Amino acid sequence: MEKIAVREIEENVVKLIGDRWMLVTAGNRDRFNTMTANWGGLGYIWSKPVAFVLIRPERYTYEFSEKESFLTLSFFDDSHREALKICGTLSGKNTDKIKEAGLSPIATTLGNITFKEADLIMECKKIYSDFFNPDKFHDRSPLEKWYIDGGIHKMYIYEIINAWKNK
DSSP states (O other), rough: OOOEGGGOSSOHIIIIIIOOOEEEEOOOSSSSEEEOOEEEEEEETTTTEEEEHHHHTTHHHHHHHHOOSSSEEEOGGGGGHHHHHHHHHHTTTTOHHHHHOOOOEEEOSSSSSEEETSSEEEEEEEEEEEOOOEEEEEEESHHHHHHOOOOOOEEEEEEEEEEOOOO
């Protein structure tokens, strides 16, 4: 892994998150959890490069994202697709899904957890969060499709403070 400037991230964001998926990992060396996500975004706001991360309160990772100020976003090549499926279907509360997925957790210099197998990593610092408000949906179709049983996402905006890439 080679550290890169955040502005050197060249991947197509829609393909990166929507097609390749990512692991959202919060916690520390002693206790952490990860979840697979393919909703979110990358952008630029408040003069900062940012990541938009969505987490439902029902997810075990939610308690870590609430407690911690940092998290990592880890992206993998297609050879790790099964690992991402495992991390998206098993709960870290009930099982060691990292072991099941065959992933190797490593810590950044700031102590945030990512994975040796990732080919792109973003280390992020929380700067804003709030729940989606059902009354604020101008187009009701996402609300009716994705939130019929509740479980409204909380959106976090994280500043991307570090990035690493396999070169």
